Structure formats: C-alpha cells, structure tokens
Amino acid sequence: MTSHPIQRYSYGAQHLARSPVSLHELEDLKRAVGFGPQSEHDLHELWGLLADRTDQLVAAWIDRILPFVLPTFTGPDGVADQRYLRAVLSRFIKWIEDTCTRRYDQAWLDYQHEIALRHHRAKKNQTDTVESAAIVPFRYLPITTFVLIDTLVPFLTQAGVDRVVAERLADAWTRSLTIQLALWSQPYVVKGDW
C-alpha cells in the first residue's frame, strides 16, 4: 500500500459530472450479472486479504497488461511519462479498495463515469495535465478487465488462501468488474446505443 496522498483522486467530489447511467439501470445490471448482498460481503472479505498486498497484485497485473497499456502513457518524446504512470498507479490501487468496500450508490456510479471519461478522449490527459495518447482504445477495456479477473485466483492461492475461498471471492470480483466494464463503455458507445 502506498502512503503518499493520491493525486487527482476525487471520489464524491461536488464538481464531478453526474453519471448518465441511472441507479435503476445499475440495479438492472446487478440483477443481470447476479451481483447481490453476498457479493458485497465477499468483496469486503476480499479487501481484508488484499489490503496489505495491493503493490504485489498490481505488479502481477502490470506484467500482463503493460505491453498494450504502455502506449497510452507515452509522451511526445515517445517515452512513457513516469509522473503520469505513478499518478495513475496510485489511483488504480485506490480503485481496488473502492471496488471492494464502497457502497454502489450514486457517488460510486458518478465515479465510475469519471473513470470512464479519464480513459476516453473526453478527459484523458486533462486530469494529470500531460501530453500523451488521446484515448485508451475501447478494445483494450475488455482485455484489461479479463486480466484483472484472471489474475486473482492464482494470486490469492499463492498467498496461501484456500482455493474454494479464493474462487468464491473472485466470483464477486468478476461480477463487479463486469458491471464496471459495462459502465466504463458508456462514453465510448454511440449515443442511444448503450
């Protein structure tokens, strides 16, 4: 876990745009994917296991996603912008905690929208005032989500967690990330087609 303040992390901030997705639509997505009270309970339990291991978990992800994620951090000189990378990484770690511990209410929905905008050309680079790739291409969102899901069970079992427990917790994680993938897609999708 990082002890530095998290730059440009603005969960719950008044200046955030309201999500174009309604709480009613969120409830529908939760129902469709089978995300309920047990999933919320499991995510809290998961955070108890991850809280002291976020740096290692992120390291395990980075190994697999960096080849296609790195170009989205490249500056005008063709080299990855280290300041930008560090800022995003610290928010990425906080996002793990938020996924596990936040109530999925209007503030959560609004911050999912903010995350989506920060990947889309609508807001990418603005948040960290950097010059870099204009957008994270949409096609890498399902791929990245797949890696964030696929890595969890091996990571937990290697940390000594019982496999049956690891699979139960990963199941809740998978359902949450599927909902988040649907939410993150909103700014990318043609108006009216989401």
Add this chain to the structure above:
Amino acid sequence: MTSHPIQRYSYGAQHLARSPVSLHELEDLKRAVGFGPQSEHDLHELWGLLADRTDQLVAAWIDRILPFVLPTFTGPDGVADQRYLRAVLSRFIKWIEDTCTRRYDQAWLDYQHEIALRHHRAKKNQTDTVESAAIVPFRYLPITTFVLIDTLVPFLTQAGVDRVVAERLADAWTRSLTIQLALWSQPYVVKGDW
C-alpha cells in the same frame, strides 16, 4: 444438436461485409489476451465434449440470460417472436461450434463483424425480416459474455468432466469470448474510439 438447416447462417458468404478490424489488430488482441496454439487445441477438445450437449448448454444459458435478452425478441404485440427466437437459437448453437473449431482467419473475422451488426441497429431484425427491438443495448454484451463464460465449468463438471480439465478448456473459451466481445463492440463504438 439440431438437425434442421440453420436459417440465415452465412459464414464465409461472398456478400458479407469485410470486417473493419484487420488481421493485424486481431493478432494484437490474441497476444494481449494470451490466446495461442494451446487455446486453439483446447477449444477443439472442448467441442468434442460439447457437440452432443449443445441443447443442454444453451438451456443452461437461457435460464440466466432470458430476463434481459427476451425484450430484444419482442414483436409489435409485446410478445416474444417465436420464429425469430428459433432462428437465432439455431445460429447461436452453430456459433458454439464455430468458436471451438474454426480458424480465426479473415472469414472468421468477417463473420464476427456480421454477428456484431446483427446485434446492432445496423442490421438487427433485417436478417430474419422481423419487427422487434431496434438494437441489443451495448451494456448487455459484457453481461451476456460473462454468463456464457461463468456457466461452462459447472456445466462440464456436472457432465462428468474432471475439474482440472474443465478449467483448462474454460480458460481457452474465456480468452476467445473476450476477443469476440472486443470485436462485437466495434459497430457500437464512436468512430475512431474503438
């Protein structure tokens, strides 16, 4: 397995549009998700287990996806169009076989594009000349893909397949469906943002 001919199944047909996704981009997606020769081998092995059980597998899926999929089959009278449902179901079963046994080449890429168009307002309803919902809303694509992934291991183990084998085969299935989800998103995403 159905013994009827598959209506409006046009894999490899000359009249199909060429996919806007290049083979180079497909190779990039395969690399990003870790889909390689072993995955192809595993999918062929999976088809060996599924070929005689597709009706049961589809039944297992339908139970979970019908609540949010059914509205996309509704006719002007507010009732699900049974002819339309049957036609799509027979192609859906053929899609399982194609996913497991086809080479992922230009013809496969073009048919993924055709599948995407048939879900999008670009071509939905035209294929089967029906009057129904104008589009499958994008947000249900990740959810449906999740269900098609999540159902496989329990289905295989209940059919007597060893759990380690089931998980290896489901892994290849998951990687393929993640690529396909990325491909199906293309007509939905704003031009230039895919």
